Amino acid sequence: MVESRRGASARAPRTNFESPSHRITLGDCVAEMSKLQAGSVDLVFADPPYNLQLKGDLKRPDESHVDAVDDDWDKFDSFSAYDDFTRAWLLAARRAMKPSATIWVIGSYHNIFRVGAIMQDLGFWLLNDIVWRKSNPMPNFRGRRFTNAHETMIWAARDEKAKGYTFNYEALKAANEDVQARSDWLIPLCTGEERLKGADGKKVHPTQKPEGLLARVLLSSSKPGDLVIDPFNGTGTTGAVAKRLGRSYIGFERDKTYAKAAEARIAAVEPLPEESLAPFMTAREAPRVAFSELIERGMIMPGTKLFDAKKKLGALVRADGAIMLGDKVGSIHRIGAVAQGAQACNGWTFWHVETKKGLRLIDELRAEIRAGMAE
Numbered sequence: 001m002v003e004s005r006r007g008a009s010a011r012a013p014r015t016n017f018e019s020p021s022h023r024i025t026l027g028d029c030v031a032e033m034s035k036l037q038a039g040s041v042d043l044v045f046a047d048p049p050y051n052l053q054l055k056g057d058l059k060r061p062d063e064s065h066v067d068a069v070d071d072d073w074d075k076f077d078s079f080s081a082y083d084d085f086t087r088a089w090l091l092a093a094r095r096a097m098k099p100s101a102t103i104w105v106i107g108s109y110h111n112i113f114r115v116g117a118i119m120q121d122l123g124f125w126l127l128n129d130i131v132w133r134k135s136n137p138m139p140n141f142r143g144r145r146f147t148n149a150h151e152t153m154i155w156a157a158r159d160e161k162a163k164g165y166t167f168n169y170e171a172l173k174a175a176n177e178d179v180q181a182r183s184d185w186l187i188p189l190c191t192g193e194e195r196l197k198g199a200d201g202k203k204v205h206p207t208q209k210p211e212g213l214l215a216r217v218l219l220s221s222s223k224p225g226d227l228v229i230d231p232f233n234g235t236g237t238t239g240a241v242a243k244r245l246g247r248s249y250i251g252f253e254r255d256k257t258y259a260k261a262a263e264a265r266i267a268a269v270e271p272l273p274e275e276s277l278a279p280f281m282t283a284r285e286a287p288r289v290a291f292s293e294l295i296e297r298g299m300i301m302p303g304t305k306l307f308d309a310k311k312k313l314g315a316l317v318r319a320d321g322a323i324m325l326g327d328k329v330g331s332i333h334r335i336g337a338v339a340q341g342a343q344a345c346n347g348w349t350f351w352h353v354e355t356k357k358g359l360r361l362i363d364e365l366r367a368e369i370r371a372g373m374a375e
Ligand SMILES: C[S@@+](CC[C@H](N)C(=O)[O-])C[C@H]1O[C@@H](n2cnc3c(N)ncnc32)[C@H](O)[C@@H]1O
Pocket: 027, 028, 029, 030, 047, 048, 049, 050, 073, 205, 207, 208, 209, 210, 231, 232, 233, 234, 235, 236, 237, 238, 252, 253, 254, 255, 258
């Protein structure tokens, strides 16, 4: 499944949109991930067996059968067997991760504490634990415990010193009414049309995750063109979302039926238009442009004046890139602060140049330079 994509949009930072590919490898994830090039993966999402330790059939008070996870792939002889398995796949995933890559592991109270401790022992650096709060959880049928209404996702960097991992802070904030995104996510279980069903009308897989959950994971911690892997592919939820969001994907699954269903599901996904995916440039990520570059490029001539929005103040632009107001000389920021009697000022959003069409913020001239850089 290979998709051909064009270059990133002019205003976006450089990202590799070229030919994201999507595939599922049949087999044991530890053995298969070991064949990946070391340090090649940008993001890992793992939904491993939870080792639910269910003893016998789960029944409702009316004796009807509860469709719980009792599959062989979720069974381990002991906690220590589960820990060995966890260590093995985490090490294989870590080897494949770029130094700047991050990993998500989802689990429930049955396994997540063991997984978290092992991750720390192996050197992963925990960044967050996200609580996925289910808006439509399964009730507790026996009434002997609280309704288990959440799962936990651990998000971790490859190691403590890892630098430059992707966290699309500004985009998440913008999508959240300009409020910082929180670590508790309210998302419904995967039901209805989204749930993969076989010819017999039964669920293809017992633990298919909602696409909304994976979309938030990928949108927060990866970029278009990144390589995302999922050691426990199942129905390919991660792969379907990765393709829709313009990321490359490799999933590992040892069950042939699940792998086939996932392949068909991913093949049917249409990637979103590039312009709807291009990461927006955050203030932190945007390339630095010095005010003197505007002079060097002939966008502002030495000797012209910079004005505040009301045109009450006029500062002279010097040939060396400093500006002068009265007898005060300094940067656009320093003189902007002096002009307002303020401690600090962002000169880019304070000073204007005069054009035929009126005053124009110098920040707009800087944006033109940055757009050219992105091209
Ligand atoms: C919890 S499910 C993942 C469900 C998936 N996130 C989805 O949305 O469909 C775990 C999957 O891992 C697979 N699996 C278990 N052990 C594996 C292994 N060692 N290698 C590859 N796949 C494995 C199981 O067959 C199962 O489909």
